[in-house]
Amino acid sequence: MSKAKELIELLEQFDIKGDKNIKSIIANQLKEKADKNYDEEDINLLIDLYNELKITNEFKEGQVVKWKKGLKNKRLPNEEQPAIVVEILKEPIYSEFNSGTPYFREPLDLALGFIGGHNDFIIFHYDKRRFEPLKKE
Structure with missing residues (x-):
């Protein structure tokens, strides 16, 4: 998924009204994503992408x-x-x-x-x- 689509999805999850600062909302969401606990699926994706990079055409x-x-x-x-x-x-x-x-x-x-x-x-x-x-x- 593109970064723009991720950002749009993040913004759609919030009711941006009142005194909420959009930058702090985005920063908090990105921090939560960065603090994610990685599981077997993430590790398999990492290995798959590495293997795909090694394939040269x-x-x-x-x-x-x-x-x-x-x-x-x-x-x-x-x-x-x-x-x-x-x-x-x-x-x-x-x-x-x-x-x-x-x-x-x-x-x-x-x-x-x-x-x-x-x-x-x-x-x-x-x-x-x-x-x-x-x-x-």
């Missing part, structure tokens, strides 16, 4: 791909939005973000193009382990 230029379920770590493209392989880098580019971000030393080895906001063709670099071929049904 051999892509070719011009191939249409999408995010693997549960491995989307960038805002774009959207969850089910198709993207096209523009380039497969021989040597990955390692992002040099602050070590406190999920992008630190992420190997960017795939250039993908997709349709952006004003029907523009946009190209970004990604970690190819997070993508799979688009399956036609």
